[in-house]
Amino acid sequence: MRLARPGGFVALLALLAVFPLFAGNYPVKLLHEILIWGVFAMSLDLLMGYTGLVSFGHSAFFGLGGYVAALALLRWPGATAALLLPAVAAALAALVIGFFSIRVSGVYFIMLTLAFSQMFYAVAFQAEWLGSNDGISGVPRPVVVGLSLAAPRVFHLFLVGFFGLAGLALWRVVRSPFGHVLRGIAENEGRMAAVGYPVARYKLLAFVIAGTVAGLAGSLFTQLNGYVSPDAFFWTTSGEALLMVILGGTGTLGGAFLGAAAFTLLQSLVSSYTERWMLILGLTFVLFVLFAPGGIVGVLRGRIGLRA
Amino acid sequence: MTAPLLAIEHVSRHFGALSALNGVSLSVAARERRAVIGPNGAGKTTLFNVITGQLAPSAGAIRFEGRAIVGLAPHAIARRGISRSFQRTNLFPRLAVGENLRLAAAADGRGSWNVLGSVDRLAAPLGRAREVAEAVGLAERLAEPAGRLSYGEQRQLEVGVALATVPRLLLLDEPTAGMSPEETARMTRLLQALPREMTLLIIEHDMDVVFSLADRISVLHHGEVLCEGTPDEVRADARVYEVYLGTGDDR
Numbered sequence: 001m002r003l004a005r006p007g008g009f010v011a012l013l014a015l016l017a018v019f020p021l022f023a024g025n026y027p028v029k030l031l032h033e034i035l036i037w038g039v040f041a042m043s044l045d046l047l048m049g050y051t052g053l054v055s056f057g058h059s060a061f062f063g064l065g066g067y068v069a070a071l072a073l074l075r076w077p078g079a080t081a082a083l084l085l086p087a088v089a090a091a092l093a094a095l096v097i098g099f100f101s102i103r104v105s106g107v108y109f110i111m112l113t114l115a116f117s118q119m120f121y122a123v124a125f126q127a128e129w130l131g132s133n134d135g136i137s138g139v140p141r142p143v144v145v146g147l148s149l150a151a152p153r154v155f156h157l158f159l160v161g162f163f164g165l166a167g168l169a170l171w172r173v174v175r176s177p178f179g180h181v182l183r184g185i186a187e188n189e190g191r192m193a194a195v196g197y198p199v200a201r202y203k204l205l206a207f208v209i210a211g212t213v214a215g216l217a218g219s220l221f222t223q224l225n226g227y228v229s230p231d232a233f234f235w236t237t238s239g240e241a242l243l244m245v246i247l248g249g250t251g252t253l254g255g256a257f258l259g260a261a262a263f264t265l266l267q268s269l270v271s272s273y274t275e276r277w278m279l280i281l282g283l284t285f286v287l288f289v290l291f292a293p294g295g296i297v298g299v300l301r302g303r304i305g306l307r308a
Numbered sequence: 309m310t311a312p313l314l315a316i317e318h319v320s321r322h323f324g325a326l327s328a329l330n331g332v333s334l335s336v337a338a339r340e341r342r343a344v345i346g347p348n349g350a351g352k353t354t355l356f357n358v359i360t361g362q363l364a365p366s367a368g369a370i371r372f373e374g375r376a377i378v379g380l381a382p383h384a385i386a387r388r389g390i391s392r393s394f395q396r397t398n399l400f401p402r403l404a405v406g407e408n409l410r411l412a413a414a415a416d417g418r419g420s421w422n423v424l425g426s427v428d429r430l431a432a433p434l435g436r437a438r439e440v441a442e443a444v445g446l447a448e449r450l451a452e453p454a455g456r457l458s459y460g461e462q463r464q465l466e467v468g469v470a471l472a473t474v475p476r477l478l479l480l481d482e483p484t485a486g487m488s489p490e491e492t493a494r495m496t497r498l499l500q501a502l503p504r505e506m507t508l509l510i511i512e513h514d515m516d517v518v519f520s521l522a523d524r525i526s527v528l529h530h531g532e533v534l535c536e537g538t539p540d541e542v543r544a545d546a547r548v549y550e551v552y553l554g555t556g557d558d559r
Binding site: 169172173175176177178179180181183184187188190191192193194195196197198199205209 | 360362381382383384386387391392394398399400401402403407410411412414415416417419420421422423424425426427430469470472473
C-alpha cells in the first residue's frame with residue numbers, strides 16, 4: 001500500500017503530462033487551473049488538516065506570489081522572477097502574519113488571518129502602481145533554463161513538474177518528524193507543550209511553509225493567465241481553497257487535489273448550464289459535509305453516512 | 309545536606325477570592341518518592357499545574373535543580389526534565405499508541421525539526437517508545453489508536469507518555485483513578501519498578517498505593533501543607549484522620 005502510493009503518483013504525473021495529446025484547449029486550460037489550485041489547496045491543508053490551523057487568509061500568499069511574479073516578470077522574465085522572488089516574498093509575509101496570528105486560536109485565528117489578507121486586497125485595489133482594481137496585465141511567461149514557457153507544450157510540462165514537485169515536497173513534510181509533530185499539535189496542543197514541544201515555533205514554521213507554497217501557486221496562476229488582479233487577494237480565494245480542502249477530505253494531500261479538481265470541474269460544468277452555479281456548488285458542499293464528512297477521500301475509503 | 313531537586317517556597321495561587329494554594333513550601337530530594345495526599349479541593353492538582361507552568365503562581369518561588377522555573381512556559385519546564393501525567397486522560401486519541409509514546413520521546417527536539425526526513429530513521433525515540441510500551445503493558449497495542457483503548461489502558465498510556473520523555477522528576481496526578489483493583493495493582497508494580505534516578509511526586513487517593521510507594525508523604529489541606537513525614541509518621545498523625553474523616557465539607 002505504502003509503496004503503491006508513490007507509484008500511483010508517478011503514473012498520475014505521466015498521465016497528466018501526456019493529457020494535451022488527447023484533449024482540446026479548454027480541457028487543458030481546466031487541467032492547468034486544477035493543478036495550480038490543487039497545489040494551493042494542498043498548502044492550505046498542511047495548516048488545516050495537519051496542524052489544526054483553519055486559516056481564512058491563505059489568499060494573502062497566493063495574491064502576493066501573483067503580484068510579485070507579475071511585477072518581476074515584466075522586468076526580468078526568468079526563473080528568479082517566476083519562482084524565487086514570489087516564494088521569498090510569500091515566506092516573509094507568512095513569517096510576519098504567522099507571528100501575530102498563531103498567538104490566538106480558533107475563531108480568532110480565522111478572523112485575524114482573514115483581516116490580514118483583506119488588508120492586502122485593500123492595498124492592491126487602491127495602489128495605482130499595482131493597476132488598482134484592474135490589476136497587472138500583459139505579464140510575459142519566463143524563460144527557464146533556456147526554455148521559453150510561452151510555448152504551450154513547455155508550459156504544460158512546467159506546470160505538471162511544479163505540481164509533482166510541490167506535491168512530493170508536501171508529502172515528505174507531512175511524513176517527516178516535523179510533520180508528525182504538527183499532527184500531534186492538531187490532536188492535542190496542550191499535551192504537546194507539556195511533553196516539551198515549543199508549539200508556537202512549530203506552528204510558525206508550518207505557516208511559513210504553507211505560505212511559501214501558496215505564493216508559488218499564485219505566481220504560476222499569474223503565468224497561466226498573463227495577468228493578476230486584486231481578486232487573487234480577495235477572501236473568496238481563501239474560501240474556495242477551504243471548500244476544496246473540505247470537499248476533498250481534510251488532512252489528506254490527495255484529497256486537497258481531488259477537491260480542487262471536483263470544485264473546478266463542477267464550476268465549469270454547472271456554469272455552462274446555469275448562472276446559479278454557486279447554488280449547486282453550495283448544495284453539493286452541504287451534502288458532503290452532512291453525509292460524507294471525510295470528503296471525496298472519505299467516500300473512496302468507504303466511509304459514508306451521517307456523522308454520529 | 310544536598311540541595312533538594314525540587315524546592316517549592318511559599319507558593320500561593322488565588323482564583324479570585326479563592327486561594328487554592330496558600331503559602332505552600334515543599335522540598336523533594338533527588339531519588340525520593342513523595343506522595344501528596346489530601347481531600348478533594350486541597351489544591352493538589354493546582355500545585356502540579358503551578359510546578360509545570362500550566363498556571364502561574366500568585367506568589368512564591370519554585371526551583372528545580374537549583375534554578376528558578378517560575379515564569380517559564382510549560383514546554384520549557386518540560387525540557388528542564390520535569391514531566392507529568394494528567395488526572396483527566398490527556399492523550400492524542402487518533403494517533404496510535406506507539407506514536408503517542410514516540411512523540412513524547414522525541415520531545416527533546418533532536419530531529420523533530422527535520423522537515424523532509426523519515427520518522428523511521430530516528431531510532432532513539434522509536435526505541436524509547438517500545439521500551440515504555442513494554443513497561444506500561446501496552447506492547448501488544450502499539451498500532452491501536454489511543455482513543456480506542458479501554459479506560460484502564462488509556463490511564464496506562466497516560467503514565468507512559470509522561471515516562472517517555474525520560475524526566476528526572478516525574479509528576480503523576482492520580483495515576484490509578486478509576487482503575488479496577490487488578491489494574492491498580494499492575495500500575496503500582498509498574499511505578500515501583502521505575503528507576504530510582506527518576507524522582508517521583510505522586511498525587512494519589514488510593515492509600516494502599518501511597519503506602520506501598522512513598523518514602524515520604526505531604527498532606528495538603530485547604531491549600532496548605534498540614535503535615536509531612538514518613539508513611540508511619542503520617543499514619544500516626546491524628547490531624548490527618550480529622551481532615552479525611554472529619555465532619556467539615558472540604559469542597
